[in-house]
Each structure stands twice: as C-alpha cells, then as structure tokens.
Amino acid sequence: MQTQGFESPAMMAAISNRPRALARALALCLALGLGASGQAQAAEDEYAAIRETLETCFVCHGPNGASTQAEFPILAGQHLYYLYVQMKDFKTGLRASAVMEEFVAVLSRDDMKILAKFFSEQTWPNIGYRADPALAGEGQTAAAAGQCVQCHRGGYEGYSGTPRVAGQYAAYLEKTMLDFKSKARANAAAKSSLMKSYSAEEIRRMAEFMAGM
Numbered sequence: 001m002q003t004q005g006f007e008s009p010a011m012m013a014a015i016s017n018r019p020r021a022l023a024r025a026l027a028l029c030l031a032l033g034l035g036a037s038g039q040a041q042a043a044e045d046e047y048a049a050i051r052e053t054l055e056t057c058f059v060c061h062g063p064n065g066a067s068t069q070a071e072f073p074i075l076a077g078q079h080l081y082y083l084y085v086q087m088k089d090f091k092t093g094l095r096a097s098a099v100m101e102e103f104v105a106v107l108s109r110d111d112m113k114i115l116a117k118f119f120s121e122q123t124w125p126n127i128g129y130r131a132d133p134a135l136a137g138e139g140q141t142a143a144a145a146g147q148c149v150q151c152h153r154g155g156y157e158g159y160s161g162t163p164r165v166a167g168q169y170a171a172y173l174e175k176t177m178l179d180f181k182s183k184a185r186a187n188a189a190a191k192s193s194l195m196k197s198y199s200a201e202e203i204r205r206m207a208e209f210m211a212g213m
Helices: 009-016 018-045 048-061 080-092 098-104 109-120 133-145 170-182 189-196 200-211
Strands: none
Touching: 048 109, 080 098, 080 109, 133 200, 170 189, 170 200
16 A cells, blocks of 8 residues: 555654654653652652651541541540640640640650641541440530530531530540530630530530531
C-alpha cells in the first residue's frame, strides 16, 4: 500500500520528535510523583516531633485517639480548642488528674497545640453503642430541660471550646457529669452549677442518651 502524500510534514515532524516528547512526559510524571511524595512526607513530618508522645497517648486513648475503653474518652475528631484547653487546665491544676498532670508537665505550649491539632484531624469513631430506648428518651428530656443544646448544639457535636458528646462513651460521660456535680472537676463553673440541678439517675440517663446518638 502506498502512503505517499498521507503523512503531512507536521505529522512527520511529530513522529520524529516522539522520543523527545516521551522523554519530556516521563520527566514530568517523575517530577509530579516526587512532588506528591514530598508533600506526603511533609505532612508526615508535621507530627514527627511528637510521635513518641502520641504513642503514650494511644496507650489509654487508643490508636489515633479512637478509644476502645469506656473509661477513657474518645479524642479522635474532638475539637482542637477544647483539647488544647483541657491539656492547659491539667498543666495548671485547674482540672485534676494525677496521670494527666504528670503527662502534660513536660509539654510545652506548642506541644499541646500540635497534639490537639493531630487529634482534631482524626475521624470520630463509631463505637456502635446501643442505648436503652426508655433511658435514652428520659435522658433526652432531661438534657432538653437543661438547654444543653445551647452550648453542645442540636446534634450534640459541640463546637470550638465545647466538646462533642454525641457518640462518646456513656460511662465516661456519666462520670464527667457527676464530677462536675460534686466539683471534683472544677474547670467549668457553669457546668458544675447545671449538674447540681440533676440527680445522679438523671445524669445516668443523659449519658445514655448522648452515647447512643
């Protein structure tokens, strides 16, 4: 088959330049690949200085803060400012905990900020808590009476300095509210005043409601 006249000068030039074009394309791909790798490395390095500290956190609060034990709160996906303030309060003694006070004693302000940032960027885990419908219903009524949504929002997801309580462990929520009631936890005066108006049983039911959300 004759092909004379089919190949235009432009096409012939493109064919002759194909090796160079392929080389440029390969170089571009490599450059993009290295760029992506570099970005991933940079993101990883953001927390390099606190990796050992994070491993200590994971012992109680679970991998990446996704706690698997009801007595330890979920940190993964909690709000950055709230997490930072709690560590600051442990450091100053405003919030009491022998374990946490010792832990934060060696942390700088920047350490606490980057730890809070790390945990806030994680995904809140679904613990699959099955609340007792009757108890949860009564807990919802009690929480509504206390206008908890004013701070914790309608979905109890919290915001900024107000923690997410929806889907948190019931045992932890109950203990926290009881500690506010007794003033064993003293870093939120308004919360202590509110919890004083509830009975221990009402608090248990509110914890059931929030954990099951």
